[in-house]
Amino acid sequence: MTLVLIPAYKPDARLVTLCRELLDAGLSVLVVDDGSGPDFLPIFEDVQLLGCHVERHAVNLGKGRALKTGINAAMNRYPDLAGLVTADADGQHTCK
Numbered sequence: 001m002t003l004v005l006i007p008a009y010k011p012d013a014r015l016v017t018l019c020r021e022l023l024d025a026g027l028s029v030l031v032v033d034d035g036s037g038p039d040f041l042p043i044f045e046d047v048q049l050l051g052c053h054v055e056r057h058a059v060n061l062g063k064g065r066a067l068k069t070g071i072n073a074a075m076n077r078y079p080d081l082a083g084l085v086t087a088d089a090d091g092q093h094t095c096k
Contacts, residue, residue: 001080002027007066008089009034011043018091019047028078029053031089032070035060053077 004022008031022029029052033044044054055073074084
């Protein structure tokens with residue numbers, strides 16, 4: 001299994017689109033909400049409804065900490081993990 005890890009701080013709807021594309025490509029997705037706050041909860045709920053796992057920080061701790069949180073969660077949640085790729089929440093890097 002290959003997992004895409006996406007650290008996200010105050011994302012917009014592009015995160016939902018990116019997650020949908022990654023899931024459609026047959027990949028598993030883990031998103032780390034890096035303390036985005038309640039205004040962004042609907043976006044994280046949308047990606048969860050798509051089938052992504054979401055980890056959360058109560059406050060913004062930065063991209064490095066979000067990556068560490070995601071890697072730790074991936075190692076605990078996915079014992080058959082063969083590889084992990086990181087992506088930007090803004091969809092800058094596409095699947096195509």
